[in-house]
Amino acid sequence: MSICLVFFFFFFILSVTMFLLSLYFMILEKTMILEFLLLNLNSSLVEMVILFDWMSLLFMSFVLFISSMVIFYSEEYMLGDLYLNRFIMLVIMFVMSMMFLIISPNLISILLGWDGLGLVSYCLVIYYQNEKSYNAGMLTALTNRIGDVMLLMSIAWMLNFGSWNYIYYLDFYKNDYIMQLISYMVIIAAMTKSAQIPFSSWLPAAMAAPTPVSSLVHSSTLVTAGVYLLIRFNFSFSENMMYLLLFFSSLTMFMSGLGANFEFDLKKIIALSTLSQLGLMMSILSLGEYNLAFFHLLTHALFKALLFMCAGNIIHNMNNNQDIRYMGGLINHMPLTCTFLNICNFSLCGLPFLSGFYSKDLIVEVMSMQYLNMFIYIIFYISIGLTVCYSFRLTYYTMSGDMNYMSMNCLSESSFKMLKGMGGLIFFVVIMGSVLSWLMFSTPYFICLPWLFKMMTLIMIMFGMFIGYEISKFKIYYMNKSLNYYILSLFFSLMWNMPIISTFGVNYYPLMLGNIYLKSFDQGWYEYYGSNNLSNNLKFLSKFFQLLSMNHLKIYFILMLLWLLFMIFNV
Incomplete structure (x- = not known):
């Protein structure tokens, strides 16, 4: 039995166990904190603390389930790789780091999981070992280091409370100056990990990793770590922090939705869609509804993992070509993959009665009930429209029309292990939204809105589909000839020039200053005297x-x- 199958079975059984335990804890409203004494030096206790409640157990079961399917899928996707075992071990280390982060109510152990994620993600992003991968890996690692530094500073400030078990102090010290400072640092740390503006540029760059890794990173591990940390810390946030986070997350949601409509790389479109959903989670969390943010986190994890798996299967069959302009008519050659892709896209758009609908519709309706300004209201609905727009554009380019790649092609769905891995997820993509909404909310949300407000989500979905279809159908031939349009599309697809600002923009002035120092001092007056x-x-x-x-x-x-x-x- 191969290493992939061994870990597939192990993770799958563990996932089912965790899910059942989560239900048990949920029904009894139980929380368990385990403390292991590692070192007792005079009066100083060094302890390892583990937190088990319905939230951590449920999230762990989802992470383990998706990981098991991804590992099963990887066996065929990475076939022919000389170092398959090393790849699988890296993926397992990645998942273990995430487990460590989920069950930690302690800032020290959170930092170990947090840093583990950062380090292993760097190893996975540079897996293919070419210049593009190295650049992407460095950008990913250095952006995440900002968050690590913020957590280290939080650990230093946390000494004022006499312990690093933050979970004991959140509510009690809510108005304390030091706790507010720690909360600001945690928010910045979460914004780097979950790629909110201005730290967004690493997320599409991390697409240099193999597709199974992308599937894992963008669904339930690396990028969701920031959201999960904020869900745990949400009790200590003041109104000012919430407004600040709401502003940045809603801008991220809008920016990534707009950027995905101008992108032609299949994986980058899906990566930008992840960024959009992360913005949605962060924004509802900053409105005080952390339960809804967690609900969307779980439903999004399922369909996003499957979306990347479908993309991987298409790329695999297209001889590693990722440009959607070369695709077309795939529904005739790969019907099952395209069906899965369509269902995931519908779930992402929030089409009624798929898993994405239950969380997304609820989030938007709760936002509509809040007493907020017009900016937030409009940007939420525009972002929903943009999500449908790029999803429909993706479907149009990949599935309709004629094949635009090679007339002599060998496209077929003969990769049965990959299809089985994908098939394991599709059932949950369809039903898990309604199941979780029954399980998580013992009292249903009562939402009282006028009829037009209630229908607003569906109206935006229809409007987004129409715009996406029109853009794709005409392919904007006339606009493509215009230089202004080209510059505009470049600006949007480069995420408002953020990758340039965070790489060349950060380097340019220090290098220029260094050059002046070199000429004036090192090779000038210092040299002479x-x-x-x-x-x-x-x-x-x-x-x-x-x-x-x-x-x-x-x-x-x-x-x-x-x-x-x-x-x-x-x-």
């Missing part, structure tokens, strides 16, 4: 003394002559 001039003077003096020592007779006579002249002139 420092080492260079000193060595020249020493060289000159040593040559002079050498001259004296080598020509002593001649020098003696010259000195005698000078002495005589001195005596004569003195007389």
Whole structure:
């Protein structure tokens, strides 16, 4: 039995166990905190603390289930890779780091899981070992380091409370200045991990990783770590923090939705859609509804994992080509993959009675009930429309029309292991939204809205489909010829120039300053008054003394002559 199958069965059984335990904890409203004493030094206790409640157990069961399907899928996707075992071990380390983060009510152990995610994600992003992968890996690692530093600073400030078990202090010290400072740092840390503006550029760059990794990263592990941390910390946030987070997350949601409509790379479109959904989770969390953010986190994990698996299967069959303009008519060649892709897209758009609908519709309706300004209301609905727009555009480009790649192609759905891995998820993509809504909310949300407000989500879905279809159908031939349109589309697909700002923008001025210092100081005044001039003077003096020592007779006579002249002139 291969290593993939061993870990598939292990993770799957563990996932089912965790799910049943989660139901048990949920029904009894039970929370369990386990403390393991690692070291007792005089009066200082070093403990490992583990938190089990319905939320951590449910999230772990989802992560393990998706991981098991991804590992099963990887066996065929990574077939022919000489280092398959190393790849699987990296994926397992990644999942273990996430487990560590989920069950930690302690900032130290959270940092271990957090840093583990950052380190292993770097190893996975640079897996293919080419220049593009190295650049993407460095961007990912360095952006995430900002969050790590913020967590380290939070750990330092947390010493004021006498313990790093933050879960005990959140509600109690809500108005404390130090707790607010820690909360601000945690928000910045979460924004780097969940790629909110201005740290968004690493998320599409991380697409350099193999597709099974992308499936795992974008559904339930790396990018959701930030949202999960904020869900745990939400009790300590003041109104100002909430408004700040709401502003950045709603902008992220809008920016990524707009960018996906101008992108042609299949994986990057799905990555930008992840960013859009993360913005949605963050924004509802900043409105105080952390339960809804967690609900959407779980439903989104399922359909996003499957969406990436479908994309991987298409890329695999298209000889590693990712450009959607070369695709077309795939429904004739890969019917099952395209069916899965369509269902996931519908779920992402929030089409009624699929899993995405239950969480997304609820989030938007709760937002509509809040007493907020027009900016948030409009940006929410525009973002929903943009989600449908790019999903429909993706469906149009990949499935309709004729094949645009090779006339001599060998497209077929012969990869049965990949299809089985995908098939394991499709059932849950359809039903899990309604199941979770019954399980998680013992009291249903009562939403009282006017008829037009109630229908607003469906209206935006229809409007988004129409715009997406029109854009795809005409392919904007006339606009493509316009330089202004080209510059605009480049600006949007580059996420408002954020990748340039966070790479070249960060490097340019320090490098320029370094060049000035080099020319003016190191090779200028320092050089003249420092080492260079000193060595020249020493060289000159040593040559002079050498001259004296080598020509002593001649020098003696010259000195005698000078002495005589001195005596004569003195007389």
